[in-house]
Amino acid sequence: MIELLDPERCVSCDKCVKVCPTDVFDLGADGVPVIARQSDCQTCFQCEANCPTDALYVAPHTTPLPPGSPEHDVAHLVETGLLGSYRAHLGWGRGRTPGAALAVGPSLTPSGPRLIS
Amino acid sequence: MTTLDTDVLVVGGGPAATWAALRAAQRGADVVLADKGYCGTSGATASAGTGVWYVPPDPEAREAAMAAREGLGGYLADRRWMGRVLDQTYAQMNELAEVARYPFPTGPDGAPLRTGLQGPEYMRRMRVLVRRAGVRVLDHSPVRELLVDRDGAVAGAVGHRRQEGADYRVRSGAVVLATGGCAFLSKALGCDVNTGDGALFAAEVGAELSGMEFSNAYGIAPEHTSVTKTAFYSYATFSRADGEVLEGAGSARGRSVIARTLLSEKVFCVLDRADEPTRRAMRLAQPNFFLTFDRLGIDPFTQRFAVTLLAEGTVRGTGGIRITGDDCATTVVGLYAAGDAATREPICGGFTGGGSHNAAWAMSSGAWAGAGAAAFALAEGRHRDRPVRAAGGAGLRPTGFGAAPSAAEAIRLVQREVLPYDINYLRHGDRLRAALSELDGVWTALREHAFADGSGAGRLRSAAAMTAHARWMYHSALTRTESRGMAKRLDFPEQDPTQHHRVLSGGLDRVRTWTEAVA
Structure with missing residues (x-):
């Protein structure tokens, strides 16, 4: 679920408000979007992938993390390389190569095609 | 209420919806696309990525592709449709490369690989194509019911723009339903927008369903997480808590062993059958598969x-709205169905269309439905001023007074009857009948007493759609007193040659099923 929105990194583009398929965010009065309906989050990582400044973090759990979890700490997420990691893998962002162009996986069967998604 | 006038209304925002909108616009129709979420990120494909049934037009390769799953599907697929979808998919994937500039990778031999698509990249580009074609896109605008004219022809829809807090109405010459399948809010990746809304809308105007017994797909995911990408579990060894290997458990054929074991104990997994080069390649192919593990701090x-196994219902199953023509028309005039909202039996029969077949179906059926709806609307030209009425029932127009479950309560009650492995996956007539009697109660309460409008209507209608979906599923499963494709019955474990037919269903207050011979 969405667990973190870092107001320091946020540039108030409101893209997360727009792209979240389950409408989890509200516009914030101070320009920083608000995680208004966390329980509607479907853990699809789309907000994070679309955030141009890596200000969002989606934990893989489909239920909320307890308060005080290390994943609520930006420094921890930066240190572990997790913040923005999905966007980096997708190759979204200036100067990056689209991940789709590099996606040559294994063949699941000896004569089968290489998996590319 | 804002009213938009258009030729074609496309409901949905995934691959089938975007292809439908694109083709309708290319045929000269004015098009509105209304998505419950955000066109480009919502639905089963956008968050995931998928193999695609992309087979070059080489007769031998095509023959092998068609033959490969006919038996698994219980011989309910149709070769003519398979051929059409293979042709169409081949052309559209090449169009994605050339027009949408999708960055397909190249293989070790330098040849482009076009047998799959990464969801976020694919759908981002589809949104661009649709907007470039002049389609009016309404995001965060769940449709809640269809409009019909005096003759019962579909004439538009009513919905709610949830970020503006206002209802809206679209009057159109034709409607394409591309709302996806139904995964019952199981949290399977990207599927919480897939609550079967389109099938409810369709049934309310008299459309029929087909193959709803093929609705017990479950995807493997790490416990308490959402990523149900299952291909890589072919490298897995499954075991019990004490480390004892779970005999017969597997990703493809042994998934029911996992389900049975999960009823009483935890099941563990390690992907120890992948060698080092395979592991590296896996990371490149499916970044979101590893997202979960990296964030859990697990080396899989x-x-x-x-x-765990997460219900994927008719998203990965094959049942859906019955289509009656090559243009994906339904039995209702002016109504077309595409993607997972429609039955995928023509190419999959009764075996999961998950991955490549569903992706091929989504783009093909979307293109056909869009072109068909455009041709119909432009030829009829009658939609501008005809009188219309709204067709919605449950949750919008109660028939009596009494206590109604809230949307959340109804959803919980339905989930109790469709998520458990020992009801929906490992099916037995006794348990299906018991579940149906509960579901009938939920439906009656919703139909007679429930009401919401404005922003509350969407969730209540989704609850009603899930309830209706579950009832068509179990009625159809009870009608098929045999095991065929994925519709296996513990009390009828054998395939019965006399039941080589499709099971059709329909109706809301009273659900009925009947059969149809396979072409």
Whole structure:
């Protein structure tokens, strides 16, 4: 679920408000979007992938993390390389190569095609 | 209420919807696309990525592709449709490369690989194509019911723009339903927008369903997480808590062993059958598969992790709205169905269309439905001023007074009857009948007493759609007193040659099923 929105990194583009398929965010009065309906989050990582400044973090759990979890700490997420990691893998962002162009996986069967998604 | 006038209304925002909108616009129709979420990120494909049934037009390769799953599907697929979809998919994937500039990778021999698509990249580009074609896109605008004219022809829809807090109405010459399948809010990746809304809308105007017994797909995911990408579990060894290997458990054929074991204990998994080069390649192919593990701090190749099975219902199943023509028309005039909202039996029969077949179906059927709806609307030209009425029932127009369940309560009650493995996956007539009697109660309460408008209507209608979906599923499953394709029955374990037919269903207050010979 969405667990973190870092107001320091946020540039108030409101893209997360727009792209979240389950409408989890509200516009914030101070320009920083608000995680208004966390329980509607479907853990699809789309907000994070679309955030141009890596200000969002989606934990893989489909239920909320307890308060005080290390994943609520930006420094921890930066240190572990997790913040923005999905966007980096997708190759979204200036100067990056689209991940789709590099996606040559294994063949699941000896004569089968290489998996590319 | 804002009213938009258009030729074609496309409901949905995934691959089938975007292809439908694109083709309708290219045929000269004015098009509105209304998505419950955000066109480009919502639905089963956008968050995931998928193999695609992309087979070059080489007769031998095509023959092998068609033959490969006919038996698994219980011989309910149709070769003519398979051929059409293979042709169409081949052309559209090449169009994605050339027009949408999708960055397909190249193989070790330098040849482009076009047998799959990464969801976020694919759908981002589809949104661009649709907007460039002049389609009016309404995001966060769940449709809640269809409009019909005096003759019962579909004439538009009513919905709610949830970020503006206002209802809206679209009057159109034709409607394409591309709302996806139904995964019952199981949290399977990207599927919480897939609550079967389109099938409810369709049934309310008299459309029929087909293959709803093929609705017990479950995807493997690490416990308490959402990523149900299952291909890589072919490298897995499954085991019990004490480390004993779970005999017969597997990703493809042994998934029911996992389900049965999960009823009483945890099941663990490690992807220890992938060698080092394979592991590296896996990371490149499916970045979101590893997102979960990296964030859990688990090395899936060396460390065991607990797994669960998440219901994927008719998203990965094959049942849906019955289509009656090559243009994906339904039995209702002016109504077209595409993607997972429609039955995928023509190419899959009764075996999961998950991955490549569903992706091929989504783009093909979307293109056909869009072109068909455009041709119909432009030829009829009658939609501008005809009188219309709204067709919605449950949750919008109660028939009596009494206590109604809230949307959340109804959803919980339905989930109790469709998510458990020992009801929906490992099916037995006794348990299906018991579940149906509960579901009938939920439906009656919703139909007679429930009401919401404005922003509350969407969720209540989704609850009603899930309830209706579950009832068509179990009625159809009870009608098929045999095991065929994925519709296996513990009390009828054999395939019965006399039941080589499709099971059709329909109706809301009273659900009925009947059969149809396979072409």
